[in-house]
Amino acid sequence: MSGIVVPVRRRLSNAVTLAYGFGSVAYGAKDAAFGTFLLIYYNQVLGLNSFRVGLVIMAALVLDAFIDPMVGVLSDRTRSRWGRRHPWMYASALPIAIGWLLLWNPPAGSEAFRLGWLFVTAVIVRSAVSCFEVPSQALTPELTTDYDERTRVTAYRYLFGWAGGLSIVLLAYGVLLTARPDYPNGLFNPNGYHNLAIASAVLMVAAILVSALGTHGEIRRLPQVESRQQSIGAVLRELFQTINNRGFLVLILAGVCAYTNQGISYALANYFYAYAWQLGPGALKLLPLTLFVGAGAAFVVAPRLGRNTSKPRAACAFIVAGTLFHMLPYVMRFAHVLPPPGDVRVMVLYPIFALSTALNVSSFILGASMMADVVEESQARTGRRNEGVFFAGSFFVQKCTSGLGIAVAGTILALAGLQDKIDPATAPAGKIDNLILMFILIYLALAMSAAFMFTRFPFGRAEHEARLSGLAAAEREGAPHITD
Template structure:
């Protein structure tokens, strides 16, 4: 009996998901603190910091497919992915430490230091996340179990990032006599980096070790391992696989909406709803509540309705809940800033909108694993790493597109720089709400429609896996 015949044990799911803490800490640090640290603490111009971060994202996105191809072509006694998973721990730890300890130098030298270290951090995480996601179709061939596994990855990824953010605000960057504004304390960032680096390395090693035995056993049971893509042209041919292209189309709009919502949220909460610091902290906690809700519900929903239909419906749910407060505000049917019911009501919308959005991402990643099986069946090539890199490329590039859309919106409405909440002309605030809601609806509708085009069903998957298992001389399906 194959090691992949049964669903993955819950303990292994937990430990495999635990590895995504590293990616969560990185994402939280880049999104929340990196720009502020290099601009306000180190003293670099904000535009140079933003340029370095953007260039690092661009380089990383194009490196990912190569990493995916290299992992597909790896042949060792412990399989194809685990050498990369183990080897990534030290680069992740070292690059994260160095990123938050820049040298005293000229501004241009610091620019190139930031650019180099941001690239190193991103590539180090890609050395883990690309083979880590590619491991999913190798961990189980069970159609529904893949969704169940991924919910642990998202739970720990979001939880790790939000926990480090909360620790930074409450402990590492707390006000002191020397630094009444704790966000300006360089020692706080040093502590944040040191603790984060070791947690990240520990997390990825635990995740790799937890899947080691199962993968090695399955790898050795496979009598014939199909060839992998061997050139850049093969990579491009892999990306042209129709189910993958349709999944990328749907994911592009889903992740673009995510990037748009997250980039504009600080503006929406402070200038439209006039939230204060304590309310913003409560907002951050509510995001994680939405992630937990998804963790509890997504597997049952996906199992009942199928992955593509679930993703399409949840895309619409997220779109409606994200924008409904703004549509109601425009017609005078939503509580005004200062109302005692505003915060709890907004949090309800945020929690359920976040839950739906995260559910879409889980289904999308799970469908990617089904795509790899379909591609292997049709081409006799194993390209899990290449497909995994394509998903990460899409997520990173489109996340940046969402941020770009947000910047364009802010420019169009002519929001003043450093404007205190409550000081902005009401016309500008109204335009912010209208354009945000309109763009979110347009992107969401296209994304929901795109998910309905995904051609791979559960029954198709079961039949393909049975035929693949028969061809390889092992039984790999339920």
């Protein structure tokens, strides 16, 4: 690529912001079902060993390390009348739906066969999701260069992402996985998961198409970056030069820790609800609404705090505070200050769940906004805009949520002695305590590592504004100009 291009600094219209944000409903629905229900479905419903299930999903994650950067590079280099990003967004809808339905409907067979099915379909789903989410996220720095507007737009993406995910969780707990005469514990009903797959596939396709169509009119305003034919070696050298960026590497390391924690929490959530808290059907129905209150609070708080203080400092503070509140219910359990499991009064924990969600989601919003700011820092050094590459790395880290997180969760379950089918009513208390203790130790280590990494982020608002001024001056001297 050649030529220095700076997108317009502007506030997006409400219609474009809503359409762009709505696209993350697809990833939210996929992530909630994949992260919250896939392990318990293949383990407790289909009867596969939790450690092996986690290992297979981890193996699929290894392929993501190659797929996501390739999607980012190819997206950056795509040239069409629909721009660089939209052809990928439109093309991803059908493969996502097909792969998703196959994932949740494995044919009868041996454990080895079903593990192989899980691996292949997980790769299909994750690759198809990359083809939408990487180009979609790469639009954030292209739509506007405004430091605060990027945080606002990112907050909408997280709000819709959580809305999509929690709508699937609410549908599962409230309708599809409720208690029935043949399944007193609805979480073990296979038909419920099949119906959940259909509902989430429809939702994902709708979100993708609405977002792509709703932002289609912005294509003419996006950077039209020049390109030239290059050898594979030259492309790889450019890729290495791009990712050899301190800000990018700091965010990737922080993200690996933070999103892996989220993945472990998602994968173990149903085990905690069933074994540690023994939540009844009514409590489970209210849980998604409680978590959405937390996500909604983050939507309001994160952009405001980002305007009034340093994004890296605020993200660090959110992680530390969010971790303390996330751990509090388990500490209270060990201190014997909670009602017994199964008692409706356990719902006293719900405000704590909402507050920890608000704090942790706020840190993710600010982290994603900082990734958008890295684009211009890299452009100033290399003369290239590689939004796709940066957000491919960011998205790969996010998918650690449902890959590495599930693998770690499966290992924790195995070490705690809960790797096979076991009735929550007869599960030994010692095994549940071991599960919680291992979770606490791993979560604390990863969270504090993420918080520390945010303190190492190399620039803030002042540096970003100075960099934009320099790029704009260089653009006026002869580089292509994008007008609004």
